[in-house]
Amino acid sequence: MPTPIGNLEDMTLRSLDVLKNVDIIYCEDTRNTSKLLNYYDIKTPLVSYHKHNEQSRSEEIIDKILLENINCAVVSDAGMPSISDPGQILLEKAIDRDVDIEVLPGASASITALVRSGFDSLQFMFLGFVPRKNAEKNKFYEQIKNATMTTIIYESTVEELSKFLGSRKICVLRELTKIHESVIKGTCAEVMEMLKNETVKGEFVIVIDKLIEEDEDIDVKEKLTELIDDGISKKQAVKIVSDLYDLKKNDVYKVSLEL
Numbered sequence: 001m002p003t004p005i006g007n008l009e010d011m012t013l014r015s016l017d018v019l020k021n022v023d024i025i026y027c028e029d030t031r032n033t034s035k036l037l038n039y040y041d042i043k044t045p046l047v048s049y050h051k052h053n054e055q056s057r058s059e060e061i062i063d064k065i066l067l068e069n070i071n072c073a074v075v076s077d078a079g080m081p082s083i084s085d086p087g088q089i090l091l092e093k094a095i096d097r098d099v100d101i102e103v104l105p106g107a108s109a110s111i112t113a114l115v116r117s118g119f120d121s122l123q124f125m126f127l128g129f130v131p132r133k134n135a136e137k138n139k140f141y142e143q144i145k146n147a148t149m150t151t152i153i154y155e156s157t158v159e160e161l162s163k164f165l166g167s168r169k170i171c172v173l174r175e176l177t178k179i180h181e182s183v184i185k186g187t188c189a190e191v192m193e194m195l196k197n198e199t200v201k202g203e204f205v206i207v208i209d210k211l212i213e214e215d216e217d218i219d220v221k222e223k224l225t226e227l228i229d230d231g232i233s234k235k236q237a238v239k240i241v242s243d244l245y246d247l248k249k250n251d252v253y254k255v256s257l258e259l
Contacts, residue, residue, distance in 0.1 A: 001015050001018060001019075001073055001074070001075055001081070001103070001104040001106065002015070002075070002076075002079055002080040002081070002104065002105070002106030002107050002108065003015075003033070003036060003075045003076065003077070003078055003079070003106070003107065004036070004078065004107050004177065005078045005079050005107045005108070005109045005112065005176055005177055006078070006175060006176055006177035006178035006181075007177040007178065008035070008036060008039045010106070010107045010177060011036075011040070011106070012104070012105070012106055014104060015104050015106055016040055016042070018073055018104065019037065019040075019042050019044060019073060019075075020040075020042050020044065021071070022044060022071040022072060022073040023044075023045075023070045023071050023072065024044070024045055024046075024047055024064070024070060024071075024072050024073070025037075025044050025045070025046050025047070025072070025073045025074075025075060026046075026047050026048070026049035026057060026061060026072060026073070026074045026075070027046055027047075027048065027049060027074075027075045027076070027077070028048070028049065028050045028075075028076050028077045028085065028086060029048070029050070029077055030046040030047075030048055032077045033046055033075060033077070034046065044073075049061075049074060049086060049090075050086055051086050054086045054089045054090070055089060057090075058089050058090040058093045058094075059093070061074070061090060061094075062090075062093055062094055062097055062099055065099055065100075066097065066099065074087060074090060078107070078109070078203075079107055079108050079109050079110075080106065080107075080108050083108065083110065083126075083128075084128040084129055084154060107177075109154075109176055109203075109205050110126050110152045110154075110205065112173075112176055112177070113152060113171070113173045113176060113205035113207050114150065114152055114207055116171070116173060116176075116183060117150075117171035117173070117183075117185065117207035118171070118185070118240075118243060119150045119169070119171065119207055119208075119209050119210070119243070119244075120149070120150050120209075120210060120244055121150065123149040123150070124149055124150040124151065124152060125147055125149050125150070125151045125152070126151075126152045126153075127140065127143070127144070127151060127152065127153050128153065128154055129153070129154045129155060130153060130154070130155065130156045130160075137160075141160065141161065141163075141164040142164065144161075144164065144165070144208055145164045145165060145211070146211060147208070147210060147211055148210055148211050149210045150207060150208065150209060150210050151207070151208040151210070152205060152206075152207050152208075153205070153206050153208070154204075154205055154206075155203070155204060156206055158170070158172065158188055158191050158192050158195065158206075159192060161188055161206070161208070162188035162189065162192065165188055165208065166188070167187045167188075167189070167246075168187065168188065168208060168209055168211070169185065169186060169187055169208075169209040169243070169246065170185070170186070170187070170188055170191060170206055170207065170208050170209065171183065171184070171185040171206070171207040172184045172185075172191055172195070172204060172205075172206050173204060173205045173206075173207070174203070174204040175203060175204070176203075176205065209243075209246070212245055212246060220241060220245070220247070220251075220252055220255045221255050221258065221259065223241050223244075223245075224237050224238070224241055224252070224255060224256050224259060225259060227240060227241070228259065234256050234259070237256065238252045238253050238256050
């Protein structure tokens with residue numbers, strides 16, 4: 001089940017009920033999950049479940065469920081297990097052994113960042129963390145460079161991205177849902193300028209606007225009409241279309257006057 005990505009109050013009532021009533025909670029770091037449980041006065045025992053012991057713990061969890069009839073919950077430090085966090089191995093093993101699984105909805109840094117960025121969310125690609133090895137990293141960035149849909153990644157540097165993306169727009173979101181949450185949007189060069197006097201620290205997500213093919217035939221009037229017909233105001237439709245296709249807002253506004 002997911003846990004808050006920052007604000008401890010971003011827990012569903014259903015998730016709290018499960019945490020209170022299961023026999024054991026498996027978590028990435030017992031110290032971090034203890035803070036959440038203490039906040040809600042939950043006394044359920046904690047056992048570590050992280051990337052270094054995921055194989056053995058997965059077998060242990062399944063055996064407890066099947067052989068001892070024990071109810072277990074699995075959480076990550078923040079967000080949804082198996083999304084750039086431990087959990088995938090357990091799911092695969094559980095499905096293979098016909099273990100009853102229930103996935104609860106909740107907080108997700110990637111989806112929260114996508115929506116907040118304002119970029120096209122009809123189609124998007126989540127790539128997770130940037131690889132550490134240079135060869136893999138270059139392939140990773142090339143994939144983003146050629147992506148014709150919005151892309152979400154965790155923890156990169158804008159300077160690295162700028163070498164591949166040029167004038168593409170990005171949105172850097174730091175410390176989502178926390179006290180010092182910040183959102184910076186613009187081209188890589190613009191974002192670097194805004195960040196140059198800041199100490200870049202904390203957890204952050206970068207959302208990258210999709211590649212617009214140079215020969216793509218953009219019917220601005222048709223897109224504006226479509227948005228307005230869906231109940232969006234003309235002013236907001238102008239902003240959406242200008243952001244979506246990297247067009248000057250004044251040019252899109254002039255087209256809107258013809259509607």
